[in-house]
Each structure stands twice: as structure tokens, then as C-alpha cells.
Amino acid sequence: xxxxxxxxxxxxxxxxxxxxxxxxxxxxxxxxxxxxxxxxxxxxxxxxxxxxxxxxxxxxxxxxxxxxxxxxxxxxxxxxxxxxxxxxxxxxxxxxxxxxxxxxxxxxxxxxx
Amino acid sequence: xxxxxxxxxxxxxxxxxxxxxxxxxxxxxxxxxxxxxxxxxxxxxxxxxxxxxxxxxxxxxxxxxxxxxxxxxxxxxxxxxxxxxxxxxxxxxxxxxxxxxxxxxxxxxxxxx
Numbered sequence: 321x322x323x324x325x326x327x328x329x330x331x332x333x334x335x336x337x338x339x340x341x342x343x344x345x346x347x348x349x350x351x352x353x354x355x356x357x358x359x360x361x362x363x364x365x366x367x368x369x370x371x372x373x374x375x376x377x378x379x380x381x382x383x384x385x386x387x388x389x390x391x392x393x394x395x396x397x398x399x400x401x402x403x404x405x406x407x408x409x410x411x412x413x414x415x416x417x418x419x420x421x422x423x424x425x426x427x428x429x430x431x432x433x
Numbered sequence: 434x435x436x437x438x439x440x441x442x443x444x445x446x447x448x449x450x451x452x453x454x455x456x457x458x459x460x461x462x463x464x465x466x467x468x469x470x471x472x473x474x475x476x477x478x479x480x481x482x483x484x485x486x487x488x489x490x491x492x493x494x495x496x497x498x499x500x501x502x503x504x505x506x507x508x509x510x511x512x513x514x515x516x517x518x519x520x521x522x523x524x525x526x527x528x529x530x531x532x533x534x535x536x537x538x539x540x541x542x543x544x545x546x
């Protein structure tokens with residue numbers, strides 16, 4: 321069955337450093353992969369979408385990579401700030417059929433001032 | 434422009450009682466999603482609509498859950514009767530199409546006693 325793995329343990333990093341979050345998937349060949357941010361008590365907020373034929377995508381301090389051979393996506397936040405503290409959700413999307421989006425469990429990031 | 438609106442924000446009911454959640458998506462968004470989110474988990478899709486049609490309801494427990502999207506705009510999700518295990522946050526999201534970012538509402542936190 322399809323499986324999406326994100327680090328279940330919280331990631332603590334110092335302000336100004338680069339945070340790297342990992343999303344691994346198995347039994348799956350998504351055509352797209354989305355990343356969302358979720359703050360406590362709120363719904364997820366879309367950050368980036370990357371397609372299978374794109375190796376890398378950037379938006380301001382955010383960078384996402386998509387390696388279909390390794391079945392992995394990496395999400396980077398450079399020059400991290402305390403305001404970046406949140407849970408980050410990876411969401412691969414099927415290529416066919418319903419093109420369903422399936423969310424991972426998320427990784428909680430804590431940026432320490 | 435208003436985002437996705439959900440009501441109520443919180444609901445506490447006794448088990449075996451019915452409950453309904455309402456969602457108003459972003460104007461012009463054809464696709465509407467209902468998700469369930471448990472603490473520490475990612476959102477899990479219950480049902481997805483494209484206009485008035487439910488195109489993916491494979492994860493909806495149809496013995497007690499029902500949903501409708503009249504006129505392809507607002508949607509209602511109902512549980513009858515509620516069970517203790519239904520306690521969770523119910524999120525509504527909308528998007529322009531299948532491969533587009535999803536915009537989430539704030540969710541309804543349901544507590545079943």
C-alpha cells in the first residue's frame with residue numbers, strides 16, 4: 321500500500337540556519353508533490369507545488385527538490401526565523417485517476433532564537 | 434476576497450447524536466474537499482467534489498457519514514449517529530481544479546462525549 325513518511329520527531333534548529341525536512345514515499349509514483357504549512361488550530365496553507373519533471377523549485381527562502389528515483393522530496397528553509405516554526409506537511413499527488421492528494425503526518429519545526 | 438468559511442468552529446455532542454458541518458468554498462472553485470484530521474496526523478480525505486459530483490468518496494464511512502454539495506457551491510457534511518472515535522478536526526478545502534493548490538478553512542473541532 322502507499323506510504324508517505326515524514327520525520328515524526330520535531331526538528332529544532334537555530335535561527336539563521338537552514339532547515340531541511342524530508343518526505344519519503346513508497347509504492348507510489350506521484351506526478352506532483354505539494355508542501356503545506358500548518359499552524360496550531362488552523363488549516364494547512366499551501367507553499368509550493370513541484371512536478372515530477374522538475375528537479376527543484378524555489379520561492380523566496382523556500383526550496384523544494386523532487387527525486388523520483390529515490391522517491392523523496394526535500395524541503396529547505398534558508399535563513400530560518402522563529403516565525404517559520406510550524407508543522408510542514410508533504411502531499412504527493414497521483415498522476416492518474418482521481419489525481420488524489422495524500423498528506424503525510426507532517427514534521428514539526430521549531431526555530432530557536 | 435474571503436477564504437474558505439466553515440461553521441461551526443467547535444462542536445461538543447453526546448455520542449449517538451447527529452451533527453452537521455457547513456462549508457462555503459472560495460468563489461469560483463469547482464473542487465471541494467472534506468478532510469478529517471486527528472491530533473499529530475495529516476489530513477485524511479473523506480470526500481472530494483467536482484462541482485456537484487462526488488468524484489472520490491472511497492474513504493467516507495457511508496454507514497454514518499453523508500455529504501452533499503447542492504448547486505456546486507456550499508457543502509454540508511453530516512454524521513449520524515456520532516461515535517466517540519469521530520472526535521477530530523474536520524477540514525474543508527477548495528481549489529480551482531484537480532492539480533491546483535488547495536485553500537483550507539479553519540476547520541471544525543468536534544468532541545464526542
